[in-house]
Amino acid sequence: MMMTPELIRKKLKELNLKVTPQRVVILKTLADNKSHPTAEEIYREVIKKQPNIAVGTVYNILETYVNRGIVEKISSIGDKMRYDVVSEDHHHLFSKNSDEIEDYFNVELAGIIGRYLEVNEIPGFKVEGFKLNISGEFTKRGKN
Amino acid sequence: MMMTPELIRKKLKELNLKVTPQRVVILKTLADNKSHPTAEEIYREVIKKQPNIAVGTVYNILETYVNRGIVEKISSIGDKMRYDVVSEDHHHLFSKNSDEIEDYFNVELAGIIGRYLEVNEIPGFKVEGFKLNISGEFTKRGKN
């Protein structure tokens, strides 16, 4: 689903967050950029459109978005935080050779796992969600 | 499988790594500590047994172990790196309320997912492995 500035403004209003140009551009940049970027990568992209934005502002806005459920931090081998817009339930494909990460949508597989975990309860643990991190090699370049 | 210092020394020799007291104690600490600790947590634990160890040494040894396949970094919401001894294939349970992470062994579920991914190839991607990150609440305290 295409995240237009209008939709972003609407969403921010729904959440009682002031609609600032910085907030709009950060969320749009993240929505348009499916590479699960770090804060620094988002900053470098955003600064092209907003030369005065401060890196602290980027971190602050991302943290606000995470707290409000618009954005999530994705779990990866953690030397830097990476971000993703919250969208339909999905998983991730991680390249073993690079930092590339792609979304992986598979409702069927998610259903299989979800049902399995419902039927086979984990002792001492109440399941509330899961993410499948699949690692391997990207064989076709998306850029070709 | 209990990781004794003897087994650790054996493993290091197999990999042509010098057997130093620091290396032994770090691997033992990690093997005895199933909490998927950060480097800082490992350092705080190890320094009780080796008061002169340097934090740089801990990072260095962990990196060596990761490179050699003895230890892996686990993927989590990445503000700090977390480590785990490589053992039988397993997944992780993440607490939504705390930093607690526990191992989750389930050969059956892993088999289901593995077979699904074999049968249903992901276009442009060659699967080599996967980890299931399950989040929720720990309802029974392991410490009780």
Next chain:
DNA sequence: TCTTAAATAGGAATTATTATTATTTAGAAT
């Protein structure tokens, strides 16, 4: 148009991790 709480810019501080260099040491060779 005015007001003000919220947000941002700018930059300092903190923290996690890596790099550098001098010194120590594991272990092979004798």
Next chain:
DNA sequence: ATTCTAAATAATAATAATTCCTATTTAAGA
């Protein structure tokens, strides 16, 4: 047991990612 040396470590500085602080700006309600 001793010697030698490449590998490893200690100590500390440097770097990078992230957070914090404060003065200023601004979104939006009145």
